[in-house]
Amino acid sequence: MTNDLMELDRICKAFHKSETRLAVLDRVSLSVGEGDFLCIIGPSGRGKSTLLRIMAGLTDATSGIVKFHGSPLSGPHPKITMVFQTFALLPWKTVVENIELGLKLQGMPKKERRELSMKYVEMVGLRGFENNYPVELSGGMRQRVGFARALATDPEMILLDEAFSALDEFTANTLRAEIVRLWRETGKTFVMVTHSISEALQLSSRIIVMTARPGRMKESFEVDIPWPREKLSQEFAEREIRLFASLRDELTPSQNIGELGNSDGLKLLYNQENR
């Protein structure tokens, strides 16, 4: 296909801990089309986040190739950004300083980037809070800063790492609706990792189900429910049941992975490798 923005070709990832080798991803191949809202779903500790970080160029795959616009990705790319589950705001920076972080690192002069980031402050509804520190904001407001920061550099591809799971349901719903609107208006490409079936159905145009470790692609669903999506509708419920059935098979065999089986163990290994 010509309009593929990103292509992953047989991505494998393994972590090493003393003598044990832990395979996390096994030959994951997928392509992300321009303007897609792709959702990668699976229970936690399945390497979804690792996959997302490989797509971000934050960590290398053990083997396999990631192509962005047809050329191999060898590190972070200015057109790819990420929104984090933990918001990842820099606490010593104010709201507007956090939002302009990307612009600053890309070398935009101060006055210009301040002007531009004020537009994003406004866009995410944080006017009047631009000089507050993250610690003074609620969770939802912090994630709005996270989104504004990701959008400020005008990326083509935005990766969401369980971006809504640290928020309460009401805030998360509002933000989700805003993201859908944004996606439909701008036509940017989104890739989201989540473990919530209904979140995946609410947002995405395509859903990929991951298997238990080592993570492989199990199934790919096109989600063709028209917008705005109604959670209580028949077609929503049908797909929810289908997705759940697909995921259920992956839930049981995970008990025998040993001490590194939980996602914290995986995160620990990831952190050791990427500091």
Next chain:
Amino acid sequence: MLWTGLGVWVEMVVQEERELLVFQKEAHLVKLTRKRLVVDLVSRHRSSLKTFVESHRHLQKTMGWTLHLAYPAEIEIDHVIDARVSADGTAQVTTKTSFGSRTVTIPELTREEAERLTSEINALVQAIERPRPHRSAIMVLRTQFVKGEWIFVLIGLFVFWEVFVALADVPADVIPIPSKIVAIMIERAYDLSSMVVLSYRNLLLGITFSALLAMSLAFATGLKGKLDLSLTPLVMLVYSLPDLALLPIIVHWVGTGALSAVFMCSVCAFAPIYFSVREGVKAIPTDQFEVVRIFGARKLALLKELVFPAAWPSLVTGFRLSFMYCWQIILAIEMIALVPGIGYYIKETAMASPPRLDAAFAGMLAVGIAVLVTDRCVFARIEDRIGRWRR
């Protein structure tokens, strides 16, 4: 004129010579006239009305009570960010809420009224907005030292001491007379302070040099686990040696000049700063690294944007610890290695014959004041600023 859209109604009545404003919600009523302010309070909203009235009080001066329009009661003036007239001529007021900002459209106004209202509201916001209080060093000193009962306790103690020494007829070379100490401090203020400055300079030189070194090393070991494993045990080893035992060796190497004091201070300051900064760097969450890296930051930019600001609070803590500790050390060095400075002065006066304990005490007090003032005016202020963004 009546607004009904917000569950409140605000009425403006213009009478012949005075302008009257009636602000009514449920059971409370405020009348604001050119001459007098009538507050009629029946309900439980006493406190909210009080702030309402108080926020208008400074308009007494600037506007002479000629307030033409009021904002709807639902909008709290403290939370107003901006008021503007939109393209279609309606007044829109933007306020801070706990979820972000919210814009309220005020219905049923003509364009002219809308313009008047928005300019009134903006003027109010301007009048209320106070700049973030800037605490100068003098102000800190004043709040830290002048306020509080402790000063009376101190004076009481001195008086008691004075009376005790006089009544019990204790010789001055056993317990000095406090009034004499104070007299010396005043009389020799210049000498004492220049000696304190001398010691202070040596100490700061030592700590600063050490801090630069400790910081760079701590950045390296805090970021690289392997380096940490091979270097930190060595720092521990050196740290566990008794610092003062190094003194004769250092004197042997660099002689007894000011250099030995500087050298000794940098040796002693190293470990507290090193361990503190290393902890600070290690505590940076991985996602913060990721977010800086995803925007393309490498090496230097990573240090500048992330590692240094994140480690700044622990650097301050380490520096503060070292500062306190080094004062002990430098006094000892000056006494043992005969380096000029306040420690040397204390030793000389206390060991003179006959001993001049009052002068020695004056020297000690001078050091105490220098340490205390630095701590309150420099470190406490920096920590205050850090506290603004830290939990």
